[in-house]
Amino acid sequence: MIDVRGLTQAYGDKRVLDDVNLSVAEHERCALVGRNGAGKSTLIHSLLGLLPVRQGRVTLRGIPAQQHAWKKHVAYLPEKFQLYPNMTGTENLHFFSQVTGHALNEDRADEVLHAVHLQDDRDRLTGTYSKGMLQRLGLALMLYYDTEIIVLDEPTSGLDPIGREEILGIIRRLRGKTILMASHHFDEIRQVCTHVALLEGGRITKFTLADFTDHYFKGAAHL
């Protein structure tokens, strides 16, 4: 579903990704781990066409990234995103739906608001939401499109333990999705992921969760 071959990315003279290869198969839930500055966001941005790919090849669901047709199969939740504080949860869903040129499908909106446990708060201004609620609304916006591929950049960043559990529970309950999730937390990777892509020195090593667990407890993996 996600295939990266020979991807090299640099900022000026600084090479961040060095001939990276990564395959994420259908229905895999792959964590993307690595120290701060390892290049996780650079890789995600390259996948999603937010950074031009000059060296290497990226395909999503078999479609080359340059062709844009992949976009309807992929949803992305960035680490930081902006919602409109003077709009309610539902109004935010309306707004973002209209941005993509479609009227809101009310039934689908109900489904996703239930899935993220915001059905009772949907008519409150999001300016009054907690960080956990905002993150769950971000997830709802992403799930609304029901795409096969989901890319999450540190979805529990800055949340307290209860907020983290709520987000992880929602992700864990998703069915039939292929997920790539950047994370710094071994406990959440263990709860949610089937595989781990470790980014170090500009290269990726991919593990099954069981092999990564051995590697991690030997002290060989730095998140």
Ligand SMILES: Nc1ncnc2c1ncn2[C@@H]1O[C@H](COP(=O)(O)OP(=O)(O)OP(=O)(O)O)[C@@H](O)[C@H]1O
């Ligand atoms: N636009 C940019 N211009 C110059 N250097 C950049 C730019 N974006 C990222 N970098 C550098 O590239 C390296 C990789 O950054 P990136 O954000 O991809 O890492 P990361 O693994 O996502 O980090 P974190 O875990 O802190 O989010 C870092 O050294 C960063 O400073």
